[in-house]
Amino acid sequence: EIVLTQSPGTLSLSPGERATLSCRASQSVSSSYLAWYQQKPGQAPRLLIYGASSRATGIPDRFSGSGSGTDFTLTISRLEPEDFAVYYCQLGSFGQGTKLEIK
Amino acid sequence: QITLKESGPTLVKPTQTLTLTCTFSGFSLSTSGVGVGWIRQPPGKALEWLALIYWDDDKRYSPSLKSRLTITKDTSKNQVVLTMTNMDPVDTATYYCAHRPGAVAGNDAFDIWGQGTMVTVSS
Numbered sequence: 228e229i230v231l232t233q234s235p236g237t238l239s240l241s242p243g244e245r246a247t248l249s250c251r252a253s254q255s256v257s258s259s260y261l262a263w264y265q266q267k268p269g270q271a272p273r274l275l276i277y278g279a280s281s282r283a284t285g286i287p288d289r290f291s292g293s294g295s296g297t298d299f300t301l302t303i304s305r306l307e308p309e310d311f312a313v314y315y316c317q318l319g320s321f322g323q324g325t326k327l328e329i330k
Numbered sequence: 331q332i333t334l335k336e337s338g339p340t341l342v343k344p345t346q347t348l349t350l351t352c353t354f355s356g357f358s359l360s361t362s363g364v365g366v367g368w369i370r371q372p373p374g375k376a377l378e379w380l381a382l383i384y385w386d387d388d389k390r391y392s393p394s395l396k397s398r399l400t401i402t403k404d405t406s407k408n409q410v411v412l413t414m415t416n417m418d419p420v421d422t423a424t425y426y427c428a429h430r431p432g433a434v435a436g437n438d439a440f441d442i443w444g445q446g447t448m449v450t451v452s453s
Contacts (some may be wrong), residue, residue, distance in 0.1 A: 228393050262439035264377075271426055271446055272369075272377065277439035284441075317439065320392070321369075321377040 229253055231322035233315070239330040246303040248325045250316035255296045260318050263292055263301045267312045275314075276301060303327075332356035334366070334427050334444035341450050342417050348449060352410040352427030359385055359405050363432025366410040367440055368401065370423040378423075382430065383410055417451045424448050 230253040240246055250261070258279035264272040274283040276292035279299055289304040303310055311329050316322040338350035352366060359366060367382040381401040382390045391399050400413045410427060425447050428440035 259433075260438050264440075266377075271443040272440075273443075274439050274441045277437045277441070281437070283437075283439075315377055317377075317379070320379050323376045 229256060229318060229320065231316050231318060231320060233322035233325045235325060236323070237326045237328060239328050240306055241330045242306050242308055244306050246301075246306055246310070246327060248301040248303075248314055248327070250294075250299040250301070250322050252297045252299070252318065256318055258295050258299070261292075261294070261299050262317045263290075264315045264317065265310075265312050266315065266324075272315065332429055332442045334429060334442060336425060336427050336444045336447040338425075338447055338449065340448060341452065343453050344418055344451060346417050348412075348414045348417050348421070350412045350414075350425055350427075350447065350449075352412070352444060354408050354410070354427075354429065357429060359383075359403050359408070359410070361385055363434030365430035365432055366403070367428050367430055368410075368412045369426045369428060369440070369443075370421075371426070371446075372420075372423040375423075380414075380425075381412060384432070419451045422449065422451045 232251045234249045261279040263276040266272040280292045291302045293300050313324045313326050315324045334354040365384040368380040371377050381399050383401045383403050398415045403410045427444045429442040431437040
């Protein structure tokens with residue numbers, strides 16, 4: 228079973244800054260199946276990125292995904308107040324999440 | 331417009347079997363490549379993928395929970411049912427179902443989610 232490890236566990240940044248979230252797989256995987264989700268308190272997760280780098284419908288272009296093999300990255304180019312949330316990567320199973328909090 | 335909604339008991343006793351139903355609209359589970367999955371989230375914890383059923387009745391389960399889970403579909407009713415046996419307090423969580431467009435559509439992620447249903451396991 229592939230294990231996904233996300234880092235950091237918590238990321239403290241200010242609006243306007245750039246956020247870089249990491250997801251590492253325990254073995255090399257097909258990027259076709261790597262997805263990123265955003266979850267806010269009390270809400271269901273929202274799909275941001277699928278296939279490692281394709282934005283889902285309606286997702287702003289400040290969100291981008293990249294990576295291959297075992298290392299994948301979600302980048303938020305310029306943080307907006309509504310971007311502070313928990314982010315999960317998924318490939319079958321989910322990573323443990325990265326909490327993006329306001330500094 | 332795709333929508334999904336989970337339904338089932340809010341409280342189950344330890345050792346009982348949980349049965350959850352996902353009722354959906356806006357797509358057909360007989361369309362090539364499409365799937366519906368179940369994911370849960372204990373309070374304050376991470377998401378955990380449970381099971382997935384595809385249009386052709388192919389089924390996938392979380393390895394750690396496989397012995398306790400069964401997923402089925404009723405295409406005519408637009409429903410997917412998940413059963414989990416031998417419930418324990420650690421299974422207390424919000425349970426979500428979600429739509430998966432599939433490889434044919436070029437998207438193998440869960441793109442639309444239900445609102446979730448909270449299940450508490452307690453005697």
